[in-house]
Amino acid sequence: MREALEGSQAIARAVALCRPQVVAAYPITPQTHIVEGLARLIADGLLAAELVSVESEFSAASVVLGAAAAGSRSYTASASQGILLMSEVLYNISGLRIPVVLTCANRAVSSPVSIWNDHQDSMAVRDSGWIQLYCADNQEAVDTTIQAFRISERTELPVMVCMDGFTLTHTLEPIDLPEAAQVDAFLPPFHFSRTLSSVAPLSQGTLVSPEFFTEMRYLQHRAFDAAEREILETDRDWGHLVGRECGGLLHVEGDREAPVGILAMGSVYGTLKDAHQAGLLGRHVRLLRLRSFRPFPAEAIRRACTGLADLLVLDRALSPGSGGIVAHEIRSALYGVPGAPRVANVVVGLGGRNVPDGIFREMLDSLEKNPPAFSFFDLDPRKLPDPGPDASAPSGSLFSPR
């Protein structure tokens, strides 16, 4: 049944359908409504879970680590500074191969401080060994959250469900929440193969010498190969159950034979799709939505890029001194592929700057004028202390005052 729900409320309801036994979290904008929603469900007796309102994100991650290791399905949510404060624990959870689900309400990272959306937080922990799934809209965030528990528990890898702060978390949309019986059929009760138990004592988190360390890392890396298959299979099963899929690892749509493509992650893809459907792109364009950033589906990307002459990659985070982050990995995946497209990388929508539906056409137009490999597409040179060189240098900015 479709209900009008705020993104965060929908996520809280979706998490509750997965029957976690332990929820631990620390408040941070724009994650708060999710945890508040879960607290209300618990208070109303609609979810039988222990809510641990901890004193920091560091402890939030540590509590779910301990709880899952002790055999309880566990959930946490955070954003921005909270994700960074957790980062040491995030690496640890993955290295211990403990299944946990975390919602990242994507937000910029200070300084300068910003409560608004970009992908800097989750990108900062891209190497922490977590599966990262990016959601284009709230229905997908709901479906992905439920899928995430199954993926995590089958692969023994933690899953970070990334949904754009405010853009998704605080937006009211009609949402189809599945029935409890459907979720119960889809997601079996939690079982962790190495549950802490005095009946069968195990030591976990031991000191590993150089003699064994590489092998342990290798096994963790290989688990992501299995995760690719698991993400696809889980999405297919979900599709059979509720009649909609979330796009697997990489979803391709639009004009599939077009020689020009745009690749994006997260809610900006929704804007792009709207622009495409409204005919605002002014040409045939292949649309690529990268749902799984970790595991990074290199093979799927190569297949999806077949026949493309140009690929525009949108990044919502920045590696200062280098450029966009997603585009680097796309280029790496396409390296050495005969006939691989030219990849142009733009960073847009940092710190919550709006990405309007008209901007994509300008980006596509710029492709015809030998664009730089990387640019800040929505930079306004007039706001710089010395706008001169930036305003005049064609490679520095493609901003056109509107």
Added chain:
Amino acid sequence: MTSSEPPSPSVDWAALRNSQPRFSGMESGHGACQGCGQALATRLVLEAAGPDVIVANATGCLEIFTTPWPQSAWTVPWIHSLFENAAAVAAGIEVALRAQGRKTRVLAFAGDGGTFDIGFQALSGMLERNHDVLFVCFDNEAYMNTGIQRSGSTPHGAWTNTSPAGKVRQGKRHFKKDLLAIIAAHGIPYAATASVAYPSDLRTKVRRGLDIEGPSFLLVHSPCPLGWGHDSALTVAVDRLAVETGLFPVLEMERGHVVETMKIRNPRPVREYLELQIRFQHLLGDSPEAREEREHLQALADANIERYGLRAEAPGPRDSEGADTVRRGGSRWG
């Protein structure tokens, strides 16, 4: 049998007790140094706790010397996550067990670095949220695992590699953090200090901490022969002096109030404690600075004796052999 009843003369209690194998939660064969106070303390804690426990262990010597993959000295379920989150991991385990209706008790182990300093926030949060966890701090008064650097627990005047004694400095310039007062301020049901020199007392406190519902905290003074610079055969003797001088008060607290102390009948001069340890050697000379610091440490010990009322005159009914200057040293029948 309660402590008020004398043991029956028809039973050879010592023989009976010695014939009972003690539970061993941490087996021998690990890589601790000779005379390691922490290894001894851990063994004693687990003897008292028994097998139905889960241990969350902070990073430190204990984690290193017990678990060189693929070996492990632990016979109880054990998890090491990070340095600063043992209390939070233990809290997570505890809520999970509660959610599942499992009765296994949860222990958190950390050194003084993982308790006084980097792990303090998680510890405070765990206590405030009333998790049913016994947090045990093995206090060896410095970062020994990384090679003897000062911590918030290092005593005033002690040498470490980051508080060296030199021409213008006499070791650590700051006081040992009064962690117990901070723990007391949380108003938790049970908090205690113990020493490896008094094993029965230590075991009793572990059992009390585990019996009480809600958070409990145990600070175990645990000499480090390497870091303190004492003969590794003298671990127990050194720690007994820590108690007998008043430098390390042994006591119990309920809801933040002191309810029991280990009395000192004949307080020993602090100098006797200092003389056994290289970390205090610079304080033993005749320079005005050394004399001043010695007096300073003696004053700290005297202040502890006054503050906690540690002085006792007559032998108590529960005094045990070996513990000739303390009351309740070995409450062996309790």
